[in-house]
Amino acid sequence: xxxVVCVKxxxxxxGPQALDPxxxxxxxxTEQVLDDTDRYGVEMGLQIAQKHGxxxxxxxxxxAGSMQGxxxxxxxxxxxxxxxxxxxxxxxxxLTTARVLAAAISRQAFDLVIAGTESxxxxxxxLPQMLAELLDAPALTYATSVExxxxxxxxxxxxxxxxxxxxxxxxxxxxxxAGVVEPRYPTFKGIMDAKKKDVETLSASDLGIDTALDxxxxxxxxxxxxxxxxxxxxxxxxxxxxxxxxxxRKVI
Amino acid sequence: xxxxxVFVEEDNGAPSTIGLELLTKAREMGDVTVVYLGEGGDAAFxxxxxHGASRVVHLDSGDALPAAPVAAALAxxxxxxxxxxxxxxxxxxxxxxxxxxxxxxxxxxLSNASDVALDGDGVVTTHEIxxxxxxxxxxxxxxxxxxxxxxxxxxxxxxxxxxAPEVSVVELPDAGAAAATITARHAEEREGPQLGEAAxxxxxxxxxxxxxxxxxxxxxxxxxxAATGATRAIxxxxxxxxxxxxxxxxxxxxxxxxIAAGISGAMQHLVGMKDSKTIIxxxxxxxxxxxxIADLGVVGDVHNVLPKLIEALESR
Ligand SMILES: Cc1cc2nc3c(=O)[nH]c(=O)nc-3n(C[C@H](O)[C@H](O)[C@H](O)COP(=O)(O)OP(=O)(O)OC[C@H]3O[C@@H](n4cnc5c(N)ncnc54)[C@H](O)[C@@H]3O)c2cc1C
Ligand SMILES: Nc1ncnc2c1ncn2[C@@H]1O[C@H](COP(=O)(O)O)[C@@H](O)[C@H]1O
Numbered sequence: 001x002x003x004v005v006c007v008k009x010x011x012x013x014x015g016p017q018a019l020d021p022x023x024x025x026x027x028x029x030t031e032q033v034l035d036d037t038d039r040y041g042v043e044m045g046l047q048i049a050q051k052h053g054x055x056x057x058x059x060x061x062x063x064a065g066s067m068q069g070x071x072x073x074x075x076x077x078x079x080x081x082x083x084x085x086x087x088x089x090x091x092x093x094x095l096t097t098a099r100v101l102a103a104a105i106s107r108q109a110f111d112l113v114i115a116g117t118e119s120x121x122x123x124x125x126x127l128p129q130m131l132a133e134l135l136d137a138p139a140l141t142y143a144t145s146v147e148x149x150x151x152x153x154x155x156x157x158x159x160x161x162x163x164x165x166x167x168x169x170x171x172x173x174x175x176x177x178a179g180v181v182e183p184r185y186p187t188f189k190g191i192m193d194a195k196k197k198d199v200e201t202l203s204a205s206d207l208g209i210d211t212a213l214d215x216x217x218x219x220x221x222x223x224x225x226x227x228x229x230x231x232x233x234x235x236x237x238x239x240x241x242x243x244x245x246x247x248x249r250k251v252i
Numbered sequence: 253x254x255x256x257x258v259f260v261e262e263d264n265g266a267p268s269t270i271g272l273e274l275l276t277k278a279r280e281m282g283d284v285t286v287v288y289l290g291e292g293g294d295a296a297f298x299x300x301x302x303h304g305a306s307r308v309v310h311l312d313s314g315d316a317l318p319a320a321p322v323a324a325a326l327a328x329x330x331x332x333x334x335x336x337x338x339x340x341x342x343x344x345x346x347x348x349x350x351x352x353x354x355x356x357x358x359x360x361x362l363s364n365a366s367d368v369a370l371d372g373d374g375v376v377t378t379h380e381i382x383x384x385x386x387x388x389x390x391x392x393x394x395x396x397x398x399x400x401x402x403x404x405x406x407x408x409x410x411x412x413x414x415x416a417p418e419v420s421v422v423e424l425p426d427a428g429a430a431a432a433t434i435t436a437r438h439a440e441e442r443e444g445p446q447l448g449e450a451a452x453x454x455x456x457x458x459x460x461x462x463x464x465x466x467x468x469x470x471x472x473x474x475x476x477x478a479a480t481g482a483t484r485a486i487x488x489x490x491x492x493x494x495x496x497x498x499x500x501x502x503x504x505x506x507x508x509x510x511i512a513a514g515i516s517g518a519m520q521h522l523v524g525m526k527d528s529k530t531i532i533x534x535x536x537x538x539x540x541x542x543x544x545i546a547d548l549g550v551v552g553d554v555h556n557v558l559p560k561l562i563e564a565l566e567s568r
Contacts, residue, residue, distance in 0.1 A: 017382060024388065093360050094351075118501060124363045125342075126401070129319060129351025138432035139319060141348055144494075154435075157317075158494060159344060160263065162440040166317055168432035179488050214360035220388045223380065226526060226545045231538070234552025239561040242511075242532055245548050249530055251452055251476055251509050252565065 001054035006115040007038040009069035024217035034069035037116040039183035074194035075186030088211040098130035103207035128175035138168040254282030255335040262290020270341035277407040279304030304412040320427035323352035336396035363401040383519025455481035459514020463491035468558040499524035517542025
């Protein structure tokens with residue numbers, strides 16, 4: 001089973017996030033972390049490859065920087081990584097990103113491509129679907145459980161009402177939700193091994209991708225703030241203030 | 253007049269709420285064709301007409317996972333009759349169809365929009381970023397079809413009083429290698445008021461301390477005939493099902509009253525509930541960000557405040 005996992009390095013979400021005042025693109029420091037959402041995809045890929053034999057290749061588009069995020073995914077156990085790092089891809093929309101990732105993925109045979117449902121910093125939430133269309137494969141999205149093997153895949157797909165059971169043949173693209181599996185922590189040996197693993201870096205032109213930007217961010221301004229009201233310390237009677245407000249709002 | 257298409261998925265035999273929201277907005281911008289996915293029927297089509305659809309293109313994917321065949325059919329139709337704009341909701345199947353269609357048409361796709369306009373030279377959208385503290389305006393210039401995915405509750409649902417639309421049926425192609433099949437459907441029990449529609453919502457977060465304490469949220473909600481919600485932290489922890497999640501990757505809600513119990517107020521949660529008319533927050537940390545948007549903030553322990561509140565409501 002040849003498994004590809006799409007992972008993204010993002011600015012540490014715990015830190016302050018900033019936009020470039022001119023381009024309005026997210027400022028990406030050299031030191032970026034692995035998008036937490038992608039840990040689920042990596043874990044899923046490792047489990048499937050371990051069960052059926054095969055390898056896990058990471059594919060990532062964006063500034064490589066210190067590669068801390070990629071190293072973390074390699075330290076979890078992925079075999080190798082392909083990074084598409086090209087200044088011309090700055091500010092790319094989901095379609096261009098999908099074209100880049102699809103071109104990188106298509107350079108070798110694959111059975112399963114795993115992505116997250118949405119990224120923490122971009123959250124366009126359409127990339128796996130685009131990838132699937134480009135690769136002429138089914139997109140098994142919003143997966144809360146995945147069984148893959150023997151040329152077929154079955155998932156539970158989250159719906160507004162509950163979930164559907166969905167089946168398709170491989171090759172396929174699956175987009176997993178957080179919580180689909182419990183991601184492992186890298187071991188010391190994993191961290192040491194990750195330093196020796198193969199990381200290939202490509203540019204957009206290596207893949208023959210047009211980097212023109214169709215979508216632009218024209219302006220960013222502060223939203224009208226919502227005024228906070230009273231803040232009270234609970235002295236044992238705070239619930240009465242809540243009741244008073246609920247009465248005013250005619251809820252009770 | 254611009255031609256605008258709206259993708260509407262069926263929900264329990266009727267057009268989905270988000271579909272009607274988009275339709276209400278779309279008719280402001282042009283002549284509206286609804287692409288309707290589901291079993292369909294006169295009542296459903298009439299409802300689309302009442303909300304401003306002049307035409308309905310009816311698709312039924314049966315047990316096929318819809319996105320691949322629907323996107324293929326829409327790409328053909330859009331090639332023939334070229335709308336300026338195709339609107340989708342930020343919902344499961346909508347996203348799947350929109351993504352595939354963007355590839356088929358080779359068009360940029362704007363997602364997470366909270367507003368949309370055609371300005372003569374393309375499409376302009378508004379996006380709430382950084383938890384809704386900033387508004388970004390994005391655009392794609394040139395002729396359509398432009399593709400936009402809009403967040404739920406961005407527009408109110410209002411009937412236009414329009415008559416029955418003209419309905420045509422389009423057969424879906426075989427999706428070939430991209431095909432997938434739905435082999436079973438599971439509906440979770442729906443009890444009491446639903447999150448999307450409730451006038452009052454009581455939500456709980458990690459501050460409840462343990463799964464068992466979510467009962468406090470449920471008991472209070474019963475007393476107020478409210479729906480119950482949750483943060484992603486406690487959904488991921490398995491305390492409550494995903495259907496209860498409020499926020500960026502969960503539901504967007506705008507109730508009259510939102511009570512947040514033991515919720516810190518992370519950006520990704522706020523973006524889903526900050527437009528509630530009245531927000532009441534209970535948190536033991538006086539510096540919790542949720543207090544920044546609360547109309548009434550109670551600095552206190554949920555295990556003290558909630559039981560007293562429930563008791564006081566019981567004795568009324
Ligand atoms: C891509 C992405 C998407 C996300 N989408 C969502 C989403 O849709 N919805 C969502 O909610 N989150 C989402 N999150 C997660 C979000 O960032 C926060 O982690 C989450 O909202 C925190 O949940 P919480 O408030 O329950 O927990 P915490 O942040 O841990 O807060 C618990 C709060 O409880 C208080 N507390 C503790 N004990 C008590 C007590 N006894 N009494 C009163 N108060 C107490 C604490 O002071 C604290 O403020 C997303 C994150 C990412 C990266
Ligand atoms: N630049 C990228 N490089 C690799 N994978 C990506 C990239 N952007 C998005 N993805 C994948 O696509 C998923 C959805 O991302 P998004 O469309 O940005 O919400 C993510 O969880 C990743 O798995």
